[in-house]
Amino acid sequence: MITLRFLDFWKNSNSAKEKFFKPLISSVYEETVEIIMDPEVKVDLEIFSVFPKKPTLAYRGLRKYGLVTNPVIDPIKSKVKSNAHRRIWFTGENIKPPIPDEFDVYLSYESNDYHSKNIYLPLWVLNINWFGYSGGSEYT
Secondary structure (H helix, E strand, C coil): CEEEEEECCCCCCHHHHHHHHHHHHHHHHCCCEEECCCCCCCEEEEEECCCCCCCCHHHHHHHHCCCCCCCCCCHHHCCCCCCEEEEEEECCCCCCCCCCCCCCEEEECCCCCCCCCEEECCHHHHHCCCCCCCCCCCCC
């Protein structure tokens, strides 16, 4: 069994987690996947995205007044401490992967390979019904 945790995903992202990431990881490892919510529990994989629950007041102010032209979410300053064997950074947004080498792999909109650690994965890929779910394929 593979244990998995999601951190800082967008609101209403359960469909993407359950219909894309969980079956993808299950098919890659050929094992069942259990999603763990408790941050104290050590997990095999942790997928980190770019939507922290509470952005800092300074960041919200800069964004409100248009002073942030290319926002980069700094996962190093996240309030959530990692407790995983492997860390994956994911974004479907047009945000470059963070420069610090804190992650084992990056899944992003960026086509640069970042020293063979980045995989081009635009958000539209999550809208394809890869794993045979009936009733639509929207991953919102």
